[in-house]
Amino acid sequence: MTTGKDLVLTHVAVLVGDQQQALEFYRDVIGLEVRQDMPFFGDVRWLTLGPATQPGIEFLLETPTMNPNEAAVQANRARLESRAMGTLIFVTEDVDATFARLEAAGVPVEQPLIDQPYGMRDCGFADPWGNHLRFSQPQG
Numbered sequence: 032m033t034t035g036k037d038l039v040l041t042h043v044a045v046l047v048g049d050q051q052q053a054l055e056f057y058r059d060v061i062g063l064e065v066r067q068d069m070p071f072f073g074d075v076r077w078l079t080l081g082p083a084t085q086p087g088i089e090f091l092l093e094t095p096t097m098n099p100n101e102a103a104v105q106a107n108r109a110r111l112e113s114r115a116m117g118t119l120i121f122v123t124e125d126v127d128a129t130f131a132r133l134e135a136a137g138v139p140v141e142q143p144l145i146d147q148p149y150g151m152r153d154c155g156f157a158d159p160w161g162n163h164l165r166f167s168q169p170q171g
Contacts, residue, residue: 047093067079075094111160116162
């Protein structure tokens with residue numbers, strides 16, 4: 032029986048409406064590297080990406096139809112339509128440069144750069160499906 036101390040997080044799903052568009056966004060705009068890209072079923076792929084500095088974590092670009100439960104498929108479609116999505120938070124060495132690069136690429140800004148009272152300088156963007164993307168840099 033596990034106590035939980037032996038658990039390691041390896042995958043996190045990010046709900047997207049189109050895997051190819053998500054691949055191009057997360058790889059080419061955000062800068063993540065492709066970890067796995069293989070057929071899953073039908074026209075859906077098992078498509079994961081992750082930060083080059085963290086080989087042990089992968090983001091699965093999940094579409095609503097990847098779940099075999101029809102109620103879950105409908106719930107995920109509703110989430111996409113309402114843009115009630117998840118959040119990914121990244122730490123970067125230069126949040127100002129990251130902000131400038133993503134803004135120049137046309138990524139929608141949700142929060143301009145700000146110095147937070149808890150010692151971080153950060154900003155927020157949205158991916159094409161409404162997932163919140165935050166980029167932070169420790170101050171000092």
